[in-house]
Amino acid sequence: MEFGRFMKLRLDRVLAESFEADNLEEALASSSPTKLEFKKPDNWVAPYPKYESGWWETFLPQGSNKTKA
Structure with missing residues (x-):
């Protein structure tokens, strides 16, 4: 599957709130x-x-399990 199509499918799921x-x-x-x-x-x-x-840990909700990288 080409990258553009993959991203469109992923974004369509987000827009449809399908998680x-x-x-x-x-x-x-x-x-x-x-x-x-x-x-x-x-x-x-x-x-x-x-x-x-670990730069992403700032964006995790308070009290969530942080990854150990």
């Missing part, structure tokens, strides 16, 4: 959190700080 999880805890649950590690560039030139593992 696989029944509640927030189920949606955020993960049996195997992904460990994200990227090689840091020697010279970071972007006008913003480089993302570090």
Whole structure:
């Protein structure tokens, strides 16, 4: 399946409020959190700080299980 079609199908589910999880805890649950590690560039030139593992935890609801990356 091409990426554009995949994204359209995903967005259609969001717009239709068709989710696989029944509640927030189920949606955020993960049996195997992904460990994200990227090689840091020697010279970071972007006008913003480089993302570090766990940057998304700020957006999780208070008291939710945070992933250990």
